[in-house]
Amino acid sequence: MPQNNPLSKHSILAQNLLVSLRKKQLRWLFIVLFLPIFGVVAAFSQAPSNFANHFKPKTIVQEITLPPAISHISASDEFWQVDQIRRDDTLGSLFKRMGINDDGAIKFLMLAPDARAINRRLIPGRTLETKTNLAGKLLHLEYELDSENVLVASLTPEGYQVATEKMALQNTPVLKSATIRDSLFGATDNAGIPDQIALQIAEIFSSEINFHDDLRSGDRFNVIYEAFYNAGELMKTGNVLAVEFVNNGKTYQAIHFGDAKSKFAYYTPEGKSLHKSFLRTPVEFTRVSSNFNPGRFHPILHRFKAHKGVDLAAPTGTRIKAAGDATVEFVGRKGGYGNVIVLKHKNNVSTVYGHLSGFAKGLRKNMKVAQGDIIGYVGMTGLATGPHLHYEFLLNKVHRNPLTVALPTSVPIDARYKEEFAAKSSNYMAQIQMLNRSYMAARD
Numbered sequence: 553m554p555q556n557n558p559l560s561k562h563s564i565l566a567q568n569l570l571v572s573l574r575k576k577q578l579r580w581l582f583i584v585l586f587l588p589i590f591g592v593v594a595a596f597s598q599a600p601s602n603f604a605n606h607f608k609p610k611t612i613v614q615e616i617t618l619p620p621a622i623s624h625i626s627a628s629d630e631f632w633q634v635d636q637i638r639r640d641d642t643l644g645s646l647f648k649r650m651g652i653n654d655d656g657a658i659k660f661l662m663l664a665p666d667a668r669a670i671n672r673r674l675i676p677g678r679t680l681e682t683k684t685n686l687a688g689k690l691l692h693l694e695y696e697l698d699s700e701n702v703l704v705a706s707l708t709p710e711g712y713q714v715a716t717e718k719m720a721l722q723n724t725p726v727l728k729s730a731t732i733r734d735s736l737f738g739a740t741d742n743a744g745i746p747d748q749i750a751l752q753i754a755e756i757f758s759s760e761i762n763f764h765d766d767l768r769s770g771d772r773f774n775v776i777y778e779a780f781y782n783a784g785e786l787m788k789t790g791n792v793l794a795v796e797f798v799n800n801g802k803t804y805q806a807i808h809f810g811d812a813k814s815k816f817a818y819y820t821p822e823g824k825s826l827h828k829s830f831l832r833t834p835v836e837f838t839r840v841s842s843n844f845n846p847g848r849f850h851p852i853l854h855r856f857k858a859h860k861g862v863d864l865a866a867p868t869g870t871r872i873k874a875a876g877d878a879t880v881e882f883v884g885r886k887g888g889y890g891n892v893i894v895l896k897h898k899n900n901v902s903t904v905y906g907h908l909s910g911f912a913k914g915l916r917k918n919m920k921v922a923q924g925d926i927i928g929y930v931g932m933t934g935l936a937t938g939p940h941l942h943y944e945f946l947l948n949k950v951h952r953n954p955l956t957v958a959l960p961t962s963v964p965i966d967a968r969y970k971e972e973f974a975a976k977s978s979n980y981m982a983q984i985q986m987l988n989r990s991y992m993a994a995r996d
């Protein structure tokens with residue numbers, strides 16, 4: 553097809569629009585819906601010129617009838633296009649698909665120091681917007697470098713001007729509910745809740761609920777979380793702001809309070825901190841494979857031997873966290889424990905982590921660690937039949953059951969912030985109650 557024929561160029565562009573429509577139907581739908589049938593190509597030049605103008609309606613339209621011929625386009629017309637990077641795309645293949653015929657632009661984008669980022673980050677699914685003229689020359693380009701930055705290149709009489717611009721993000725909290733059938737992730741997937749939010753929920757209630765062992769079919773939760781949008785498109789999620797989890801008939805609630813940097817920022821609606829000075833289980837998503845038991849038959853030693861801790865089964869390499877703020881008392885190998893870490897905490901508490909496959913880089917005796925710091929990795933060194941963490945909790949040198957020992961809570965909300973917290977809390981709880989009412993209504 554001759555590239556200098558404006559009519560065939562139009563049809564290439566129109567075809568490309570249809571291709572992008574099928575993939576990006578949503579963004580463009582509103583333009584198409586309000587177009588007279590002969591205005592399809594003209595719409596290119598009216599389309600929004602940057603990410604901030606986009607709009608994402610919900611309906612999906614698959615078929616569009618094209619006019620048989622388009623003959624009234626002037627030579628000065630400019631065309632906006634949107635496409636998404638596909639697997640194995642190069643700038644060349646991408647431009648070809650978009651009907652851009654501009655080797656100079658490709659060369660520039662591959663070589664110019666401030667524009668090269670686009671070529672290094674052709675990540676499938678990312679969006680590229682371009683403006684071209686009739687001859688297929690690239691006039692303007694916008695590329696989503698990451699969830700926060702857009703690379704913008706514009707052709708000027710002096711050549712391309714390149715800038716990286718911050719995307720304007722709008723923080724709009726999202727309210728969701730989900731019911732557990734088999735797992736937390738199964739439920740969050742079904743409800744369209746990102747994994748990052750599911751992990752936060754598990755973390756928030758980690759002292760109350762073991763998300764591997766304690767979940768019941770029919771458990772449910774309501775969550776409000778931060779979501780950052782650019783022109784209607786979700787770019788990233790932030791903190792869980794409030795969450796209510798009904799586990800086995802018991803209701804747990806948490807409200808976020810604190811600045812973005814606060815590590816432990818969850819409270820009950822009444823303002824009691826949910827943060828405990830010790831993690832109940834210092835590995836993520838674990839299953840208790842052997843309980844604390846003073847008279848257990850040892851599977852390897854074949855004799856009765858007290859099990860002075862709990863065994864937390866998890867795949868080899870799973871990260872192990874310090875259960876609380878501590879000083880490292882021992883790190884190394886020790887008999888049946890294999891690779892083991894002993895941490896010394898305040899108030900005569902010690903914790904022991906056995907059978908590790910490895911230690912965190914640089915972990916040394918007498919080093920200070922904070923709660924949640926990664927100290928090592930699950931393994932099966934020493935006397936172990938499979939990969940698990942053997943975890944002990946000692947108070948005044950006496951072994952206690954780590955799963956049931958009473959854990960002291962940490963600082964409550966400062967008196968200065970009590971009113972602010974109360975207002976926030978009742979606002980979030982009202983929204984959670986609203987989610988509960990619609991759940992009940994849907995069930996009736």
Ligand SMILES: [Zn+2]
Binds near residue numbers: 842863942
């Ligand atoms: Zn054990």
